[in-house]
Each structure stands twice: as C-alpha cells, then as structure tokens.
Amino acid sequence: xxxxxxxxxGNTHLKIAGLxxxxxxxxVAVVSAAGGTxxxxxxxxxSPVVKATAVTSVAKTGGSMVR
Numbered sequence: 001x002x003x004x005x006x007x008x009x010g011n012t013h014l015k016i017a018g019l020x021x022x023x024x025x026x027x028v029a030v031v032s033a034a035g036g037t038x039x040x041x042x043x044x045x046x047s048p049v050v051k052a053t054a055v056t057s058v059a060k061t062g063g064s065m066v067r
Contacts, residue, residue, distance in 0.1 A: 005016075 005013075
C-alpha cells in the first residue's frame with residue numbers, strides 16, 4: 001500500500017483524480033437540486049431605493065464626478 005502521493009503509482013493517481021471528479025459532480029448536483037427557483041414575490045428590498053441624480057461637482061479643478 002502506498003502511503004505517499006509522491007511514490008504512488010499512476011493507477012493510484014487515477015483513482016484519486018476519479019474520486020475527486022465524482023465527488024465534485026455529486027456536490028454540484030446536490031447544490032443545483034437544492035437551489036431551485038424562488039418566486040419573485042419573495043424578493044424583499046431592505047434598504048431605501050436610491051435614484052440617480054444630476055452630476056455633482058466635487059473637485060476645485062472644475063472636474064465633475066458622479067457620486
């Protein structure tokens with residue numbers, strides 16, 4: 001039995017890579033299934049609505065910056 005990844009055979013490396021890919025696919029499948037779609041009616045805004053206003057001059061050089 002190999003206890004070091006450095007001295008492990010190519011077959012062992014393939015097994016480890018295959019297991020990692022399989023675990024990743026299972027994780028993605030579980031997250032995708034659990035996510036689902038949420039109805040738009042459940043969306044809530046918890047902060048005030050901010051609307052864009054006119055350009056405000058902030059610098060003394062006459063340059064304008066949108067804040």
